[in-house]
Amino acid sequence: MDSWSLFILVFCKCFQWTAAQDGEIRWTYTGLAGQSEWGEHFPDCGGSSQSPVDVVTSLTKYDPTLTPVTPLGYSQHNHQPFTLLNSGHTVMVTLPEWMGLGGLPWLFSAVQLHLHWGSGGPSHGGSEHAIDGASSEAEVHIVHYNSELFPNISAAMRQKNGLAVLGILVEAGDETNPGFNNIIRYLSRIRHAEQKVLIPGFDVSSLLPQDLERYYRYNGSLTTPPCYQDVLWTVFHEKVKISKAQLFKLETILYSSKSEEMDRMLLQNNFRFTQPLNHRVIYKSFSADRGKELSSGEVTAIVVGVICGCVGLAVVVRFITKTIRFFTLLHHEREVVDSSTSSWDLLHSQRSAPAPRENSVGKSNSKKQVNSRPEPEKREEVVLSPQTEP
Incomplete structure (x- = not known):
């Protein structure tokens, strides 16, 4: 074969x-x-x-x-x-x-x-x-x-x-x-x-x-x-x-x-x-263009994430609101305290600044000069006295 x-x-x-x-x-x-x-x-x-x-x-x-x-x-x-x-x-x-x-x-x-x-x-x-x-x-x-x-x-x-x-x-x-x-x-x-x-x-x-x-x-x-x-x-x-x-x-x-x-x-x-x-x-x-690319599990995760994000945002907004309210009240209390101060404090704050001090010698001389000034009547006598002379 x-x-x-x-x-x-x-x-x-x-x-x-x-x-x-x-x-x-x-x-x-x-x-x-x-x-x-x-x-x-x-x-x-x-x-x-x-x-x-x-x-x-x-x-x-x-x-x-x-x-x-x-x-x-x-x-x-x-x-x-x-x-x-x-x-x-x-x-x-x-x-x-x-x-x-x-x-x-x-x-x-x-x-x-x-x-x-x-x-x-x-x-x-x-x-x-x-x-x-x-x-x-x-x-x-x-x-x-x-x-x-x-x-x-x-x-x-x-x-x-x-x-x-x-x-x-x-x-x-x-x-x-x-x-x-x-x-x-x-x-x-x-x-x-x-x-x-x-x-x-x-x-x-x-x-x-x-x-x-x-x-x-x-x-x-x-x-x-x-x-x-x-x-x-x-x-x-x-x-x-x-x-x-x-x-x-x-x-x-x-x-x-x-x-x-x-x-x-x-x-x-x-x-x-x-x-x-x-x-x-x-x-x-x-279709990704129409948002159908996400699965049901992914959509659930996104929804949970959005909810958590909203809760977190609400907490942050509440904290900021409380902080602003706290500082507003603090500022208001300060204004009330300032408005309730004594009149002395107000007058003291409004009066002019004191003049600069002079030394003690200057003070005594100025006092002497003031005290040594003749009175007006005596000045007239001095002026009239020469007219009486022969």
Whole structure:
């Protein structure tokens, strides 16, 4: 057998391995049935409205009609257990249909949530969507179907406006995320593909960012085969953080192979590359020009700051007012004291300054000169005396 015949035989064997018994292709993220080949077996994967995408914020358009996303029943799990499944492509949590999503043109009911991640730890990517070319370490997708127009997800997933998916970007930090622990702590029970386990119901909203008002909205597709292009995407601007230990466990504990398979393959890098926009417009629910750039938490902080500032200003104004009043009263009291002084003080203050003193000799001479002056009568006698002489 020549080399060419051997290659054809190997290829056929590989193709048979990637095909399931029902004729469906067993697709993968890499290899012969990897994402670069999806379009050959799933026509919609080669369409013009595919997901995920790179959200270039400078090219997004503000839409004032986009209202905050409203989770319905996310926290009302009613102690009903959830099913945690290793599908061989991702880890998935089935959700009850009475959970839903408001703030959209229709009412959407929840179906399931799943995760995508990489393999290199922090700063090595793993999310499907990117913002301005930057990927995160992981991404959560919460899938819903249009329960107003369609009876179930099977009927909705091939129809326009049939699906709505929330995209939450996840980055690694130092603190453990309690919400994600509701999933990660049970991963060791579903290490191999097609394994599943019941887990306690939990508050699904604990996986969401705090700010549900700022997000990006566009029309796209499922990010895995069959890549149906009927998804209304909502990608939140705020990222959610998990610890590095949580990320490490997510990246290293699961296998994409079944338990009976000899060759175990770690379930890693289960993310699709970003797809071209092809003239689609990505809308955003917030605008810095109109003051909508602030989140609800930031608005609350600003309101509290303004209130504290007003209280502080009132205290300062009151202090200044009291100080002015104190000095005014003090000045008034001084005026009253000045007006009540004795007449002697007033006369003393008004009389002229005393003449400078002369020495005692001068005083005695001046007295003698005054006393030696003859009286007028005696002066007349002196003058008349010569007339009596012979």
